[in-house]
Amino acid sequence: xxxxxxxxxxxxxxxxxxxxxxxxxxxxxxxxxxxxxxxxxxxxxxxxxxxxxxxxxxxxxxxxxxxxxxxxxxxxxxxxxxxxxxxxxxxxxxxxxxxxxxxxxxxxxxxxxxxxxxxxxxxxxxxxxxxxxxxxxxxxxxxxxxxxxxxxxxxxxxxxxxxxxxxxxxxxxxxxxxxxxxxxxxxxxxxxxxxxxxxxxxxxxxxxxxxxxxxxxxxxxxxxxxxxxxxxxxxxxxxxxxxxxxxxxxx
Ligand code: PEP
Numbered sequence: 001x002x003x004x005x006x007x008x009x010x011x012x013x014x015x016x017x018x019x020x021x022x023x024x025x026x027x028x029x030x031x032x033x034x035x036x037x038x039x040x041x042x043x044x045x046x047x048x049x050x051x052x053x054x055x056x057x058x059x060x061x062x063x064x065x066x067x068x069x070x071x072x073x074x075x076x077x078x079x080x081x082x083x084x085x086x087x088x089x090x091x092x093x094x095x096x097x098x099x100x101x102x103x104x105x106x107x108x109x110x111x112x113x114x115x116x117x118x119x120x121x122x123x124x125x126x127x128x129x130x131x132x133x134x135x136x137x138x139x140x141x142x143x144x145x146x147x148x149x150x151x152x153x154x155x156x157x158x159x160x161x162x163x164x165x166x167x168x169x170x171x172x173x174x175x176x177x178x179x180x181x182x183x184x185x186x187x188x189x190x191x192x193x194x195x196x197x198x199x200x201x202x203x204x205x206x207x208x209x210x211x212x213x214x215x216x217x218x219x220x221x222x223x224x225x226x227x228x229x230x231x232x233x234x235x236x237x238x239x240x241x242x243x244x245x246x247x248x249x250x251x
Pocket of ligand 1: 011169173174175176212213214215233234235236237
């Protein structure tokens, strides 16, 4: 089975002052226009740069080829939540996708599956595509508990009618330069498809499953040779327009 189009999402994390953001977003937007139809890009700048990047994408005219994503949202649509940003606010500045449950938020901000599920509901209500991140730690992998951890994250963080994107990001692969072998990744993707089928009670799963964790232009062709893969979520390499576009070219 070959999943198409492939989705290539760049997570810029807490990086990007004005000048660097304009340069990076402009270079990605211009490069995106010449990519084939079967690859779609999303870039997720920090909150402070969303409106600026939205304007750049509109000026370059990237349409659905390159869309805007955010890195988190609150569960409520508005109200007394100092320092928070709602899914409605994101939609209002042109955001189409939102990352939820990234391991850095699970670990550093104490986000639980139950909270992530409420954020998914908020994103869905605002018309955004939720990209739910799951993944096991190295200790869980070594103890043979990865499948149980992934099943529990899928059960707890997805809504019953989930129609977004799932990103498998083994925590040990994020920012480490280490990736699962092709065979190991393929096996995990099939496992995740089965878990999604039983969680969503569907035979034909349309939820794309992305891989994230130290994806570079050098490894991208091997990763994309797995037909069942729906795309990739890229951290560090998405901060360099050439690297990010080379990963997309390999899709
Ligand atoms: C991430 O944090 O989502 C990620 C995939 O990071 P990196 O590509 O830098 O490992």
